[in-house]
Amino acid sequence: MAKLVVQPFLHIWDCGGQPVFLEILPAFLTPRTMFLLLFDASKDIKERWQSRQNTPDGEMLFDEVVNESTSDLMAKWMSTIHSHLVKHNKDDTSPSLYCIGTRGDKLKAKWKRNQVKKQIQFLFEKKEFSDLIKDVLIIDNTTSGRGEKEDPSIKKLRKAIGDFIEKLVVPTPVNWVLFRKAFQELKQNVISVSDAIAIGVACHIPATDVPEVLKFYHELGAVLYYPQIECLKNKVILNPKWFVDTIGKVFTLEGCEEGWSGTRRWYVLRNNGVLVQPLYQEVWQSSGIDPEEIIELLVHFRLAAQVQTELYDSRFKQYFLPAVLPGYTGDPNEVRPGFKxxxxxxxxxxxxxxxxxxxxxxxxxxxxxxxxxxxxxxxxxxxxxxxxxxxxxxxxxxxxxxxxxxxxxxxxxxxxxxxxxxxxxxxxxxxxxxxxxxxxxxxxxxxxxxxxxxxxxxxxxxxxxxxxxxxxxxxxxxxxxxxQYVCQCSPSSDIHYIQDIGAEKTSSDPVYCKMERIPRSLTIKESLWFKEERKNLEKETPPALKDANNDDTIPKTKSANEASHSSITQISKSKDDQQKVLLSIRNLAEILEVLKDGHFQTTKWIDLGLHLGLFYDDLKTIETRYNRDPDQCLRECLASWLKGSFEATWDRLAIAVGKVGETTAATYIRSRKELK
Ligand SMILES: Nc1nc2c(ncn2[C@@H]2O[C@H](COP(=O)(O)OP(=O)(O)OP(=O)(O)O)[C@@H](O)[C@H]2O)c(=O)[nH]1
Ligand SMILES: [Zn+2]
Incomplete structure (x- = not known):
């Protein structure tokens, strides 16, 4: 092995909070990153966020107001960064995200600063990404660099960055370092892989190793190398920032300044989100990369999709890029009138x-x-x-x-x-x-x-x-x-979901929600999402229920609500009592006992939890918290189920137990609880 030297890497991505960056950036993040999420602490974080551009001559241009508050955007970024780190299995690294509220000087009183800090902390408390956030700092940038007078929070932040850079140092073989130095000397934005190989060989890296080295630098964010993308697999992008800016030309308003603003093709992009071939060829022609290759990259990252519309001459290719469009801030339920x-x-x-x-x-x-x-x-x-x-x-x-x-x-x-x-x-x-x-x-x-x-x-x-x-x-x-199916039980109530319902339901199964624990039938609008009742089940259904179902499944011409409501009482009466008894946390000991007596294999607790409807991430949290001890984990998992908003019954439990392959235990539960 060649001699190892330490090589520090520091790339700074300064990206605006504009929602469009939320779209583009996830494609370019690398795992070894420290994240600083900045927000304006002098503003109400619950207020809708407005995009603002500071021009070089100190003016402020106000851009679109989005339908999200600062706190929504902060939480979104936290969860993106979290999932980004999780996918790279970076759980060995310490959390590396700081939330930074600027304009701290506008919050004179200490309690005010603390209040903002609390509000931000509240966003990640108890969330799966809470471990990621190291601190929330409210800083006064006007004191920056002023020695004694400098805000202590700035000092704290500076130290954190310094410590992080130390950790970033990667032991790298000397010839790999040389290789990268050669790239930097080139002062080019893109080169071909064959050129990269030639440079590699000159640095005594075997030609066959060069792709590995390129991947290493790609992971570090030093270059971009996409061997998995057909059109780009023979290229190495030496300047990632330049590349993202080039792509960004069609996403931001920059193109307007360059004189395309009056043209039809620009209008179609701004107004309909459709990027036509003549426009992207023009915008990217001098970029050093074939515009068709850039488009292919956008398609690869699903930022663009080829479409055919009547908006433009059909001889040219068209791509749909929704990220360039303005955001909708109206009522989500508003639709074109006249529907049947x-x-x-x-x-x-x-x-x-x-x-x-x-x-x-x-x-x-x-x-x-x-x-x-x-x-x-x-x-x-x-x-x-x-x-x-x-x-x-x-x-x-x-x-x-x-x-x-x-x-x-x-x-x-x-x-x-x-x-x-x-x-x-x-x-x-x-x-x-x-x-x-x-x-x-x-x-x-x-x-x-x-x-x-x-x-x-x-x-x-x-x-x-x-x-x-x-x-x-x-x-x-x-x-x-x-x-989740939005419950239509009452037109006035807040949005809530029908509980414990999956695609396997039929439109005649009774449903519940948190407002109405008594089972009811689906309304016509709700039932559209579900299959008709399976015919072979009909003979097992008690007569009263069967009649009600027949009413409900035949295509209706009038008053669906009346028909379905009249059948509610029939359904709830006709069901076996034991089957419908809702279990609560008080039943935990009994459930554990029954599972034990039925010889349920406790190691299957995660699968059981999934079948009971719990979230995988929550189950993973239980697993870590209880050190993978199956008995403890099973108990916690069942407790979450009983405390959550599920329809917890012996019947559901038996079904879930059966689904994880514990059929004997499932039969045992059924016989002990006298279920069918
Ligand atoms: N009073 C005060 N002003 C600040 C503070 N931090 C930044 N500013 C001012 O806020 C303005 C915007 O700062 P920028 O750093 O350009 O903000 P940005 O969000 O990065 O803006 P873009 O670069 O346009 O994305 C500048 O005029 C800064 O001087 C602070 O802590 N207190
Ligand atoms: Zn409801």
Whole structure:
């Protein structure tokens, strides 16, 4: 082995808080990074965040106001960084994220600073990413570098950075260091892999080792090297910052300054998120990389998807780049009027509590490439609202509000032929799915029910693709993402979900929610997401229930709600009592005893937890906390289940126990609790 020398690396990425960076940056993060999340401590962190640009001559340009507060954005970044570190299995490293509130001088009173600090701490307390955050510092930059007068928090931060740089030092073979020095001397942005090999050989690195060395430097963020991307596999990007800036030209407003602003192609990009070939060829022609190769990279990271629209001359290629669009700040439930049938909203939720940054636009591009799907620009419409202002209201004036159908965080698609509308909206805590039919149900060859179910399947496939992209091919655990059905039990209540329901339910199964623990039938809008009752089960169903089901599953023409509500009481009465008894934490000892008597293998506790509906990440937390002791872990897992918002019954437990392969134990539970 060649002699090792220590080589310090320090690259600083200074990226704006603009939401578009949340989209681009995850593709370029490397694992050995210290993160400083900056926010303006003098502002209310619950207020909607507004993008601000400081021009060189000290002016401030105000950009879009987004639908997220500073605290939402901070939490999103924390969870992105967390998942970024997890995928690289960096659990051996100490946490390396600091939240830094600037303009501390505006908060004169100490209690005010502490209050802001507490608010930020509250964002990560008890979250799976809480261990990552080392400190929250409120700093006064105006004292920076002023010796004695300098804010002690700045000193603290400086020391933390210094310590981190020490740790960053990587023992590297001397010839590898030489190799990189040669790159730096070149002062070029990109070179070919064959040139890199020649340089490597000159530094006594065997030609066959060069790709490994390139990967090493890629991991450190010193170069970009993508052997897995066809068009870029023969290139080494020596200046990553330059590359990200080049790509960013179409994402930021920079292009406007360069004189393309008046053109149709620029308009189509700004307004519809469609990047046409003549535009990207022009923007990137002098970059030193073939524009087609840059586009392929964007496609690889799912920032772009090739589409066909009528917006531009069809001889040229077109790509959909939702990340360039402005954000939608209106009501997520607002849709184009005139629909005949609308499914209840469904949410895709995540165990972090937030939609992971970069997820939504990638989901949109993944969906846009599906053969049954088209971007739906046609559903742009205007509607009249009462105008604001005293005189306008006095004169009963209205003003027109233009609703566009495609935004960075809301995309309307058409699905199938004749088409239905299918809208995805990023509502921060979840991705909302709406499906609407504008044609009468009777005139359509495919039922909306079938369309809804196909859309769920399509979305699941697309989400998996996005997860792969965001995790660089590492497969994250499935259970961090879930489908939740928005409960329609009462129109006035806050958004909440139907509990304990999965795709395997049929539209005639009774459901519950946190507001209404008494089982009820699904409404027509909700039932669109579920299959019809399986026919072979019918003979086992008690007569009263069967009648109710028949009422509910036949396509209805009138008043679905009335029909379903009248059947609630019948269902709850007809069910076996023991089967429906809800278990609470008081039953924990008994459950443990029954499982023990049934010889349940405690080592299977994680799988059991998953089948009971617990989140994988929560189970992992239990595992670490209880040192992998199966008995303790099982007890905690069951306790979480009993305390959580699940419909905990002996029946559910027996089903889950059976699903993990413990069929004897499952039978034992059933016989002991006299279940069917
Ligand atoms: N009073 C006060 N002003 C500050 C403090 N920190 C930064 N500023 C001022 O805030 C303005 C913006 O600072 P920048 O460092 O450019 O902020 P930024 O968020 O990186 O902005 P971009 O570079 O445009 O993304 C500058 O005029 C700074 O002098 C502080 O602690 N107190
Ligand atoms: Zn409800």
């Amino acid at each position: 049938l609308r499914a209840s909203p469904v949410h895709i939720t995540f165990s972090t509590g937030y939609v992971p940054p970069g997820f939504f636009t990638r989901l949109a591009t993944a969906v846009a490439t599906n053969a049954n799907v088209e971007l739906n620009f046609e559903s742009d419409y205007t509607y009249a609202v009462p105008a604001s202002g005293f005189f306008n209201q006095l004169l009963n004036r209205t003003s027109k509000v233009e609703i566009r159908s495609i935004y960075r965080n809301r995309v309307c698609f058409s699905y199938g032929h004749p088409s239905d509308d299918f809208v995805l909206t990023d509502v921060n805590k979840a991705i909302q799915i709406d499906v609407l039919r504008y044609a009468p149900e009777s005139s359509h060859p495919v039922s909306l029910k079938l369309v809804c179910q196909k859309i769920l399947k399509l979305l699941d496939e697309c989400c998996q693709k996005v997860e792969k992209t965001l995790h660089h091919g590492h497969n994250p655990h499935q259970s961090s993402r879930r489908i």
